[in-house]
Amino acid sequence: MEITLITGRTVAQGEAMEKGKTGEDFKRACAVIELDPEDMSKLGAYDGDEVRVRTSEGEVVVVAKKSRDAPHPGVAFIPMGPWANVIVGGDTESTGMPPFKGIKAEITLAKGERVLSAEELIAQVYKLKE
Amino acid sequence: MKLILKNGFVYDPLNGINGEKMDICIEDGKIVEDVKDAKVIDCSGKVVMPGGVEIHSHIAGGKVNVGRLMRPEDHIKNVMPKTRLTRAVNGYSTPSTFLTGYLYAKLGYTTAFTAAMPPLMARHTHEELHDIPMLDKGALTLMGNNWFVMRYLKRGDVELAAAFVAWLLKAAKGYAIKVVNPGGGEAWGWGRDVRSLDDPVPHFDITPREIISGLAKVNEMLSLPHSIHLHANNLGRVGNYVTTLETMEVPNGTKPARERQVVQLTHAQFHSYGGDSWRTFASEAESIAKAVNNNENVIIDIGQVVFGDTTTMTADGPMEYYLSSLTGLKWANKNIELETSPGVTPFVYSKRSPVSAVQWAVGLELALHIKDPFKVLLTTDHPNGAPFFKYPTIIAWLMSARYREETMKEVHGAAQKNTTLATIDREYDFYEIAVITRAGQAKSLGLAEKGHLGVGADADVAVYDLNPEEVDPSRDYKLIEEKFARTSYTIKGGEIVVKDGEIVKVVDGRTLYIDAKVDEGLERELMRDIDYYFKRFYSVNLANYPVQEVYLTNPTPVQIDASNVR
Amino acid sequence: MHRYTDVICSFCGTLCDDIEVVVEDNRIVDVKHACRIGTAKFFASNDYEHRILKPMVRKNGKLVEASLDEAVERAAEILKSATKPLLYGWSSTSCEAHSVGIELAEELGGVIDNTTTVCHGPSALAIHDAGYISCTLGEVKNRADLIIYWGANPMHGHPRHLSRYSIFPRGYFRERGQQDRELIVIDVRKTDTAKIANKFIRVNYGEDYELISALRKVVNGGELHQESVAGVPREEIIALAEKMKNAQFGVLFFGMGLTQSYGRHRNIDNAICLVRDLNTHTKFVIMAMRGHYNVVGFNEVLSWQAGFPFAVDMGRGFAWYNPGETTANDVLQRGECDAALIIASDPVSHFPRKSIEHLAKIPIIAIDIHPTPTTQLADVVIPSAIVGIEVDGTAYRMDAVPLRLRKVKEPPEGVLSDVEILRRILAKVRGEQLAAKAEVAR
Structure with missing residues (x-):
């Protein structure tokens, strides 16, 4: 399913970040995608299901969450963090600001697939200098 | 460092020295009677003056930085890369802090006061002052729209107002009382202004007149070194000279507690306009000068305009809005809770504009019509009339009627038609220039150890490569302009910091602030009231408001015993 | 036990200055008035498990513990041998640190940018x-x-x-x-x-x-x-x-x-x-609505010292500002910088993939409080003390009101302030002896 992706801050993300980014809290706060309930049923996803989000930059597996801020059909939200940013595009259009909001994305079911921790994700995507 | 400045032509007005050939001896940062084993600097054929003292210049703080933030185009000018000694710098009308220090030093200035510090933002002002090298520094502190001041004065409690002013100067690490568009700053909290001395301030039921006379009284009760420093109402408005004349009369009942004026009417040029519309805009400098000549309580600084691009900035928020609505240029505004409301907008003084031409003439008229040079101090209200580094041009205009005439030919005819400038043939001499650039400032600010070269004074000295026996400033005005722009030597605190117009040593100056003590019982009463107000109406807690001394370079409190204020 | 009042929270640009903190045996045991995030930040300062406590240097592909001197030495070497280092982060540290950072960028001819680049x-x-x-x-x-x-x-x-x-x-x-x-x-x-x-x-x-x-x-x-x-x-x-x-x-x-x-x-x-x-x-x-507690402070300090609010390239010996060219993400995506000093920030989490792909290829010095994806990729990691909890420092609120953040407890043993760390790197880069006394305050 095609969606417009928005990334941004949440209070849980802020709180978890201050406790360090290696913890489960951080993953729980950031490795999620908030979807409009209608979009969820169209997709066939339930709260807590893994989904794969793919953009021109790459793909990531995160947990689907029913948005509390709905209705916003066609718009989905991932809190700022490594999961969001491995699929954010680069072009700043000469402003210095990458497009963190309004990214075209394709979302599919990925039930049962493992959601990587921040550390694993970084190691996988940017292959550590080892 | 021990130094002897040998055989220069010394101009030291506060000691009555007018171009005599003399030696100046320096030891341990002070002027001394005599010194042994000193380095000798040959000053023969050169002018020697005390270090310049800047009394009103927007060099540090929130407003200036908003100017920088808003105008990156200003910072592609004056670009100089880092050197072994100096930092990378840039900026024209809002130079970076380092550049501000270097440029003043090259002009022979060794002390500067930033013109308008909002107490809530004082920490910012001091952070920038910290990064201005080469100068001793201080900050005029905004009080003319302060809620505490207005409340205490309204209820006639001058003592409490005085206690508050003393507390505020210490909290903000400020040096003097600055009043900007009294009442108008508060009215601007609602998008309004006050337009006469008797317009009531919305919700505070006090008038500009009461604020000015009240603060003048407070200033003398505390016996502060400087007088109140007043930016009158109606700045820049057509026909505003009427308000200005009235304003001068306001503190007339107040006697100065020190040997100085009761009020310094700042950037008077912007307050000396006649006419009834921009079409009939004309100079009333002569009326203002006459009033200054006849009023022993008032001195002015000029606020001279020099043609070109600049950034205007003042705590007079409604004025900046008005100006930006005339030009359509970008506009920044910053209302500051309980205190003031500054604004910033760019401006171009064009030689082809009749208004700019008149403004240019008005400043010079004031300087030339006011008889006593101690009553007219040289400022451009940097950067409002022009950047401060245009002083040499202004000095040249004042010293040469011919130069003024030459410039007059290039500017709009309004300068000829609507001002008296063309009819004046007075020319300043070096002695008078020394008054309006250092001696007068030091006297007005109550700086006993500055602005002169007597024994015990700070060893701040400027040496200019001009031989008064050979140079005729009236004719050689270009040489005057050139040589006043770069000293042969600038000596700061007894150290050579500029040689032949180049920085040779970077030093940190001192920061002066007022530490006045009032009666303890009165202070307790004040603190109770302040505490209540802070909790409810400020957005910061009282404990986090005062500026710590750690922000100041070489903090230098000026102790004042005002315990008789009870 | 000591109760501190009027404490300023160093999380977001709201810079609440009415926090009460109770400290016992150098641990924060109570926090009043702060929000969820602020409270978490104060308490997290106790939690040394989630802190970086020792400097680390990458050897044979692995980050291993090192002395502070060694880490500083290695950092200075990396920066000195770079043609165009990027100095990024800054929004969660003090203006005093900004000041040293700008001087360092000037000394190195590097690009200095803060998180303004990805927020305002x-x-x-x-x-x-x-x-x-x-x-x-x-x-x-x-x-x-x-x-x-x-x-x-x-x-x-x-x-x-x-x-x-x-x-x-x-x-x-x-x-x-x-x-x-x-x-x-x-x-x-x-x-x-x-x-x-x-x-x-x-x-x-x-x-x-x-x-x-x-x-x-x-x-x-x-x-x-x-x-x-x-x-x-x-x-x-x-x-x-x-x-x-x-x-x-x-x-x-x-x-x-x-x-x-x-x-x-x-x-x-x-x-x-x-x-x-x-x-x-x-x-x-x-x-x-400025985010980090001192993102504004960096804009202010850089403006008064270098004339521009963010994204300044000192490569020419003076400040060159051209957002879109000198902004961190553009510099990274063009592959222009050949080393990076990242302080008090985590671009690996918060920059888009294209930028990080380049960052991952170049040597990184990371100065931070906790381990982050950025420290994970770094070649030198130096732990720092938390401004507003473990060291004093100046910050500007979202409306540019400047406040002095205060220390309420000691940092972990051997952990220095950002200011001190930067001063040591700067001195090393210049080949100077460090002045005897740390000037934590301005």
Whole structure:
């Protein structure tokens, strides 16, 4: 399913970040995608299901969450963090600001697939200098 | 460092020295009677003056930085890369802090006061002052729209107002009382202004007149070194000279507690306009000068305009809005809770504009019509009339009627038609220039150890490569302009910091602030009231408001015993 | 046990200065008045398990513990041998650290940029064009009767913004607090802030600019011919414009919903112009909801020292500023920088993939409190003390009010402040002996 992706801050993300980014809290706060309930049923996803989000930059597996801020059909939200940013595009259009909001994305079911921790994700995507 | 400045032509007005050939001896940062084993600097054929003292210049703080933030185009000018000694710098009308220090030093200035510090933002002002090298520094502190001041004065409690002013100067690490568009700053909290001395301030039921006379009284009760420093109402408005004349009369009942004026009417040029519309805009400098000549309580600084691009900035928020609505240029505004409301907008003084031409003439008229040079101090209200580094041009205009005439030919005819400038043939001499650039400032600010070269004074000295026996400033005005722009030597605190117009040593100056003590019982009463107000109406807690001394370079409190204020 | 009052929280740009902290045996045992995030930050300072406690240097592909001297030495070597190092982060440290950082960038001929580049960089560009019509937050508290949040969700980003400064507090002219004010939220989602608003206006994603233009048209006396603009019905736009014109003191707070969405700086430029238009009718101001507690401080220090608010390239020996060219993400994506010093920030989490792909290839020095994806990729890691908890320092609130953050407890043993670490690196780069005394304060 095609969606417009928005990334941004949440209070849980802020709180978890201050406790360090290696913890489960951080993953729980950031490795999620908030979807409009209608979009969820169209997709066939339930709260807590893994989904794969793919953009021109790459793909990531995160947990689907029913948005509390709905209705916003066609718009989905991932809190700022490594999961969001491995699929954010680069072009700043000469402003210095990458497009963190309004990214075209394709979302599919990925039930049962493992959601990587921040550390694993970084190691996988940017292959550590080892 | 021990130094002897040998055989220069010394101009030291506060000691009555007018171009005599003399030696100046320096030891341990002070002027001394005599010194042994000193380095000798040959000053023969050169002018020697005390270090310049800047009394009103927007060099540090929130407003200036908003100017920088808003105008990156200003910072592609004056670009100089880092050197072994100096930092990378840039900026024209809002130079970076380092550049501000270097440029003043090259002009022979060794002390500067930033013109308008909002107490809530004082920490910012001091952070920038910290990064201005080469100068001793201080900050005029905004009080003319302060809620505490207005409340205490309204209820006639001058003592409490005085206690508050003393507390505020210490909290903000400020040096003097600055009043900007009294009442108008508060009215601007609602998008309004006050337009006469008797317009009531919305919700505070006090008038500009009461604020000015009240603060003048407070200033003398505390016996502060400087007088109140007043930016009158109606700045820049057509026909505003009427308000200005009235304003001068306001503190007339107040006697100065020190040997100085009761009020310094700042950037008077912007307050000396006649006419009834921009079409009939004309100079009333002569009326203002006459009033200054006849009023022993008032001195002015000029606020001279020099043609070109600049950034205007003042705590007079409604004025900046008005100006930006005339030009359509970008506009920044910053209302500051309980205190003031500054604004910033760019401006171009064009030689082809009749208004700019008149403004240019008005400043010079004031300087030339006011008889006593101690009553007219040289400022451009940097950067409002022009950047401060245009002083040499202004000095040249004042010293040469011919130069003024030459410039007059290039500017709009309004300068000829609507001002008296063309009819004046007075020319300043070096002695008078020394008054309006250092001696007068030091006297007005109550700086006993500055602005002169007597024994015990700070060893701040400027040496200019001009031989008064050979140079005729009236004719050689270009040489005057050139040589006043770069000293042969600038000596700061007894150290050579500029040689032949180049920085040779970077030093940190001192920061002066007022530490006045009032009666303890009165202070307790004040603190109770302040505490209540802070909790409810400020957005910061009282404990986090005062500026710590750690922000100041070489903090230098000026102790004042005002315990008789009870 | 010691109880500290008037403590300033060093999390977000709200810079709450009324926190009470109780410290016992160098552990924070109680925190009062702070929000969820602030409280977490104070308590997390106790938790040494999640802190970096020792310097580390990468050897044979692995980060291993090292002495501070060795880490500083290695950092200086990396920076000195780089042609164009990037010095990035800065928004969660003190202005005193900024000052040393700028000097270091100048010394190295590097690019220095802070997180403004990914939050309100577009706002800075808009201010260059249109100015900035603003105020301090106490003005809002005392006067504002109309409060608008546009593309901002303070309930999450700045949890106490609403209660300290905007909608809830009682002010001098707003004695009844919330009852004397109206809150309007404009967003693409009905955020938690929108849920408590008097009115929520849902704007289509990417069409904020159109909505601002429509409002300007109405404010300036024009007629709207469209049935709806940006998904908002004509009547609602007209009603909002009238409400804005008739406010006694209105304020428009805007967030990354405007700066990061389609249009970027043009959205902000237009919003500032709207506020300017409104000033012909009434008093109206605008304010950016700045995120990190000292993101503004960096803009201020860089402006007064180097003339520009962010993204400065010192490669020519003087400050060169050209957002889009000198901004961190562009420098990275062009593959231009050959080393990076990252301080108090985690770009590996927060920059897009393309930027990090280059960052991962070059040597990185990371100075931070806890391990992050950035320290994970780093070649030198130096732990630092927390400003506002373990060391003093200056920070500027979102409205540029400067405050002095205070230390309430000791940092972990051997852990230095950012200022001190940077001073040591700078001295090493210059080949100088370090001055005897650490000047933590200015």
